[in-house]
Amino acid sequence: MTFVSTPDFRHDTPECLGVLLVNLGTPDAPTVPAVRRYLAEFLADPRVVELPRALWLPILHAVILRVRPARSAKAYRAVWEEDGSPLLSIARRQAAAVQTRLSGRFAGPVKVALGMRYGNPSIPAALAELRQANARRVLVFPLYPQYSGSTTASVFDAVTRELQRWRWLPELRFINHYHDEPAYIDAVVESIRNHWAERGEPERLLFSFHGIPKDYFDNGDPYFCHCQKSARLITDRLGLPSDRWALTFQSRVGFKEWLKPYTDETLKAWGAEGVRSVQVLSPGFSADCLETIEEIDEENRGYFLGAGGETFSYIHCLNDNAAHIEMLAGLVERHSAGWPEVTRGAADDAALAERHSRAVALGAAA
Ligand SMILES: C=CC1=C(C)c2cc3[nH]c(cc4nc(cc5[nH]c(cc1n2)c(C)c5CCC(=O)O)C(CCC(=O)O)=C4C)c(C)c3C=C
Numbered sequence: 204m205t206f207v208s209t210p211d212f213r214h215d216t217p218e219c220l221g222v223l224l225v226n227l228g229t230p231d232a233p234t235v236p237a238v239r240r241y242l243a244e245f246l247a248d249p250r251v252v253e254l255p256r257a258l259w260l261p262i263l264h265a266v267i268l269r270v271r272p273a274r275s276a277k278a279y280r281a282v283w284e285e286d287g288s289p290l291l292s293i294a295r296r297q298a299a300a301v302q303t304r305l306s307g308r309f310a311g312p313v314k315v316a317l318g319m320r321y322g323n324p325s326i327p328a329a330l331a332e333l334r335q336a337n338a339r340r341v342l343v344f345p346l347y348p349q350y351s352g353s354t355t356a357s358v359f360d361a362v363t364r365e366l367q368r369w370r371w372l373p374e375l376r377f378i379n380h381y382h383d384e385p386a387y388i389d390a391v392v393e394s395i396r397n398h399w400a401e402r403g404e405p406e407r408l409l410f411s412f413h414g415i416p417k418d419y420f421d422n423g424d425p426y427f428c429h430c431q432k433s434a435r436l437i438t439d440r441l442g443l444p445s446d447r448w449a450l451t452f453q454s455r456v457g458f459k460e461w462l463k464p465y466t467d468e469t470l471k472a473w474g475a476e477g478v479r480s481v482q483v484l485s486p487g488f489s490a491d492c493l494e495t496i497e498e499i500d501e502e503n504r505g506y507f508l509g510a511g512g513e514t515f516s517y518i519h520c521l522n523d524n525a526a527h528i529e530m531l532a533g534l535v536e537r538h539s540a541g542w543p544e545v546t547r548g549a550a551d552d553a554a555l556a557e558r559h560s561r562a563v564a565l566g567a568a569a
């Protein structure tokens with residue numbers, strides 16, 4: 204085993220706070236080979252598909268990766284933009300905005316890096332960027348408001364797997380979830396109110412979260428409960444009675460039972476029942492992506508209107524809107540509180556300056 208060498212401690216370079224923002228990831232291109240590469244990495248993750256490897260990997264390679272990439276690539280082509288996959292371009296804008304927002308809020312320098320759990324930029328590449336910046340303290344921030352083993356825990360696996368190769372580890376903290384964070388609830392409420400100011404209130408508001416297999420929930424994954432709590436806090440703030448909103452789960456894959464009720468079935472039933480107007484939001488995604496732009500705003504819009512509904516609108520994810528960025532920056536600040544040389548304050552600043560001048564003097568004497 205050779206360990207990744209870490210730069211020597213540079214006493215004249217301040218230690219930096221590293222912030223690693225992580226989202227799911229997306230293919231490098233909307234082509235069948237690129238989508239196959241991405242799905243091969245994604246669907247081989249034991250956190251995502253909890254089947255015995257000896258059973259699942261042959262099925263994945265012999266069946267799924269021969270069939271699904273063509274279908275998924277077609278969907279990706281429908282959402283692809285000039286600067287690539289929406290998930291990645293939004294994540295890059297979020298990372299740049301959080302970096303700007305954080306500058307000057309800490310005693311020392313801060314470096315924000317973006318890593319994708321699957322595909323590029325990879326988590327090892329993002330950690331290498333933080334290492335180059337002399338980040339001796341790293342806050343890992345998965346951009347999933349609701350915790351799930353299949354997403355949040357998988358980020359932890361990838362980060363710690365990479366760090367197993369490092370000689371000199373940084374100090375590490377990990378944000379677990381923010382589904383009930385007041386600033387997150389406020390940001391979503393504000394985005395709904397802004398949408399209502401333009402389009403008016405719908406007859407029904409639908410919260411559509413990405414699903415997970417039901418047995419993950421039966422075995423203790425808190426995701427279902429986190430989704431319910433986020434939606435309850437948001438609708439309480441809106442003062443929306445329970446007959447005007449619902450929570451459903453989308454994006455199921457395979458033949459297992461997933462969390463219910465399903466988004467597609469609910470929208471078809473509402474259309475058929477005579478519900479005329481619906482607005483849908485997906486506050487479990489921090490950025491718009493294939494699952495919102497194509498699956499909600501295209502496919503599910505079609506189900507509702509096809510079943511008899513009259514108006515459908517989709518309320519965008521928080522993306523890089525100002526309230527979202529401020530919320531993310533605020534969470535970084537809170538979760539790095541108490542870290543020596545990181546938290547801002549006159550006493551910290553003075554202590555830091557003193558430590559640096561002593562370190563430089565010691566270096567010069569040696
Ligand atoms: C097969 C199991 C899957 C589980 C479990 C799962 C959980 C899960 N996923 C997200 C967020 C996203 N998923 C996205 C795409 C996507 N998800 C799966 C499968 C599972 N997800 C697949 C196969 C795909 C790829 C697209 C397809 O082939 O249909 C995305 C979008 C990525 C993009 O490029 O835009 C996101 C985001 C969450 C939050 C979650 C559990 C809570």
Ligand SMILES: [Fe+2]
Binds near residue numbers: 413454
């Ligand atoms: Fe997914």
Ligand SMILES: [Fe+2]
Binds near residue numbers: 493
């Ligand atoms: Fe989907």
